[in-house]
Amino acid sequence: MLWRVRAYIYRHFAENSHPPSAEETARHLKLEVRATENIFTELNERHAIFLDPETGSIRMANPFSAVQTNYRVLSNGRTYYANCAWDMLGVPSALHSDATIQAICSETNEMVKLHIRHGQVSASDLRIHFPIPFSKWFEDLAYT
DSSP states (O other): OHHHHHHHHHHHHHHHSSOOOHHHHHHHHTOOHHHHHHHHHHHHHTTSSEEOTTTOSEEEETTEESSOOSEEEEETTEEEEESSHHHHHHHHHHHTSOEEEEEEOTTTOOEEEEEEETTEEOSOOOOOOOSSOGGGGGGSTTTO
């Protein structure tokens, strides 16, 4: 059931540009809400999703973000938010679709625009910098 719940979370994110609640997931999969909350917790512990520590709701299902970020992805007539520069490239890949990415450069606060067409990034000399090594990302995933 764990992986059915995870698949539903991703499908819901893709179709609605936001994650499902535990109640929506339980209703859709015909589960008890408490059992669904337990599955959310287990998925969080396995780093398959990231729960908001205060509310217990889904904050991230990489590459998707449930909160607005500096990484906006426009695709299939919807607006998605990615968690970071790496994930902004992952959203079109996860959706198997073309996209326009509007990101705010953290160093200059300038808008950077990229187009993804047929799985390819538009010609660009832009670079992505990750200030924290990958091995430390899960120490503070919301910051990373």
